Amino acid sequence: MDAFGADISLAVHFVYDGPRLRGVVPFIAASRNGTDIARLTLPVNSHVRRVGWLADEPASVLSAVLKDLRHRYPTAAIALPQIPRLGPWADAVRRATTMAGLQAWTTPQTSSAVASFTDGWPAYVRGRDSKLLRNLRRHWKRLDPADGWRVALCRDLTDLPAQWDAVLSIESRSWKHANGSSIDTEPGAANLYGHVAQRFAQQRALRLWVLYQHDVPVAHALAVVDRGVFYLLKNSYDEQFRSWSPGMALVWHAMENAASEGIQRTDFLGDAADWKRPLSTDLPEYESWLLFPAWHLRAQGLRFIDQVLKPPVRAFRAWRSQRHAAPLATS
Template identity: 25%
Template sequence: MVASLRRMAVRAEALEDPASVAAAWRSMAESVGNAFLTPEWFGAWREHYGGDSDAVVVRVRDADDPARVLGLLPFTHRGREVRFAGHNVGDLFAPLAAPGLEDEVVRSAAGVVADVVGGTGRRRARLVLDNVERGAPWLRVFADAWPGRLATTEVLTSVVPRLRLGGRSWEDFLASRSRNFRSQWGRRHRAMEREHDLVFRRADDPARLRADMATFFALHTARWSTRGGSSSAGARVRAFHTDWAGRALERGWLRLWFLELDGVPVAAFYGWLIGGRYSYYLAGFDPAHGPKSPGLVLLAHTIRDAIEEGAQVYDLLLGDEPYKQRFADQNLPVATVVMAGTLDPATWRAVGTSGLRSVAGHVPGGVRSRARTAVRAAGVTLPGARRR
């Protein structure tokens, strides 16, 4: 069946009105459990961050059955730089494609993106693909299908820690943890129950959501006040997440949890459940209650909730922090990948940043020094930490 699907004729096109395919788009994002690929994430990001960018949403359809959507790539571009929409606030990106058709989708979409941005003339496109699965086959297919030669360089690498839940009970999860973990969680949880009125509250009231998000931001800021500052301190990022949280709550995805002691929120968890994948995005707690480990107790509670809701995977999202590794049982390697012409200043900066010299062999020796000079003159910068 898959083999026959791969031989089908497909048609790719850039959409003037991406909202016109929201239902099919949403369904495909839900099927892979990725909030960062939903039309809701796209819409919230465009509202708060996309003012100086243009959408390049490419739809791929079955040429013989145009009503059948086979895939979608939600890109945006500023000038000639192409990125996934939401790249600065999202943790994992990929093309959306029907099972077995990812290669066909990206192969047909590449030329459309190039046409929109200007990939075949002097004004060549530069693709910065943030937080994609490292070594994913579609990256090579996309580069090979691009009209013109692209050098591909990994700039940043990280991991997405995950916990597999399928078929596990809460007792199974606890049994899989270390004795120290079980002891620490059990003692902290029992102490809270003994000394306080302990309540786990999930935000589910649209009328109260704005106030709940403000409480979450306060706790997240408090957690990071002595650790370099909160990533959610800016007005724009808070407006984005409040907007996204409202859209997610409407869809039934939002999982905004509070641990309350005697009626006072002392820890918060901000994430979502989409398509069998329960995700942890940000958290916070009141440092005054730090010795009680409210963050640990709340995170464990959300894992129990994920199991009870039938989630198959619990994603701790981007970052290899030790506390995430206490919960995870696997790590998905991710990378930020730059695709650009071999003489593009971004390629040379990427090579210098990553320490990879693979592209150098494709460039004549006589132009290397001029390319390095161009990098400095252009002031090209590459992605660093997420700017949530």
């Protein structure tokens, strides 16, 4: 909220059974521009994909909230973005939607990437592609201390100011800087990640890795550990060192170190980008839900277009593309 909440209206719902608190479901007021037709939305984005909704019985708690929203906003549509496609939360959303008498329109979202070490680091490594392992070992071997390379690990507040300056320096020289997605250029990002780093450093749960050459920061991996999971929040590298793959090598080193601490899972967060997939053991799928009453004509119309009209158009385009790509017969 400090970083991005200046124009956000909160609508946090507390569900009680008598004096007993059964659950908390946070919503924010959705944008009213463009094609956004939802009145309220869960505050979830594609980078984190964590629903900040607490409940002893998720379906019952969400159903109570949805019924309350129907009473307050009879014609409103409610957005539940980035819900895992499988598992207890998806089941809870389905049940709660039915219990609240609402209809649903779901749209698929991109997958995320997770690496599991439940059988130990050696077993995880054996499951990786041999070419990937050769490249990782080759890149790490090139980072020879004799050539001025060294790695620094920041866990607490003592070293955080200097290492955070190194992170911002690396981000300013990364490919992300040019497209406006680096920590130092994206509005609010430096405030958000700086606050997160400081908070977890106080708990000694910060894992900030910085790779240096001759005291010049070249790559970083900003992560936190929580309940046995290593969350990779941000990572980047100096663009001029691209051929060395310092970012990938540093992430691999950080994962191995996490496994040595007894951590059994790395969550790469964000989308399952190409560089994450070879490191992953699982690619969880997500979908976003739009809930609305039966008489919400605009939502019904958009669902009809998406589920009835668009599929044959997509199928025709795919058929035409394959037909044009087919090799010509020769005599």
